[in-house]
Amino acid sequence: MGRQPCCDKVGLKRGPWTIEEDQKLMNFILNNGIHCWRAVPKLAGLLRCGKSCRLRWINYLRPDLKRGGLTEMEEDQIIQLHSCLGNRWSKIASHFPGRTDNEIKNHWNTKIKKRLKLLGLDPLTLKPIEQKEQSGDDKNKADMIPKSTSKGSGQGVETKSLDMHATGEEPKSEKKMEENKVMMTWDDTTGFLNNYEVLWSQLELGSWMNQETKTSTSSYCSSSSFSLDDSSNLSVGESSYLQENSLHQWVDGFDSILSWETFCPLEKDFSFLENRQ
């Protein structure tokens, strides 16, 4: 069969977005909402493909984006979520309101992965890597390890089965099956998280993860983004659902026609656009 390209690439602009393009896109979305990404560039007067517009909006223009680096606590949560979900960046990102999958993916690949390796842990499985791979200088390791994490390296500790870890290497045809494994019921998830906490506490690694942020799963679960405590009357699923929905509602809200004047109070959120060269 073969799929057609998402757009006719002939005559379309690529590469970095200009301020004018950003403003056109933002103006259009804020005034008209998002109905069909494919139609957006045409209607907004942009020489970009819909995909490119979507990416630009999600990763950069969305007013609810959090700016600035990820905190240590967020990093710890990412590590834990990654151990559960594997490279499902969008799912991981859904637990961090205002963060994008791209941002988290980049952060993982450039920083967290490196840090875990220096700790002697396989970033995919969190299992200890062979000793020989650890021969790097320890001084640098110490620099990479957060102050709260310098307690232990997890060396020689056999991690119990964390088969739910996606290795990121399984064939995509098995994705569905894998999804079924990961998409546990929320009750299962809660149970898993409890077990996971026990697991962490058994690992020396757990101790460094827990220290400053108290990010065993209990604190992880009481974080703002994945809260059991904050929404004690809600199941984890419900609270997570609410968080995801808040964004959907936010986007849907634009369907009810937001004028540029309405948008003006948000101006400060977009000041970065003017500050760019």
Place this chain on the structure above:
DNA sequence: AAGCGGCTCAACCGCACGTAC
């Protein structure tokens, strides 16, 4: 000051998925 190498992150690409017809 210039050259170099490593790092970061925005953006692209290709494939998978969901859905309408």
Place this chain on the structure above:
DNA sequence: GGTACGTGCGGTTGAGCCGCT
């Protein structure tokens, strides 16, 4: 059920920045 289409996702790339020599 098969096909076409729009969207989402994850992997990868490359330009620009920064620190070091």
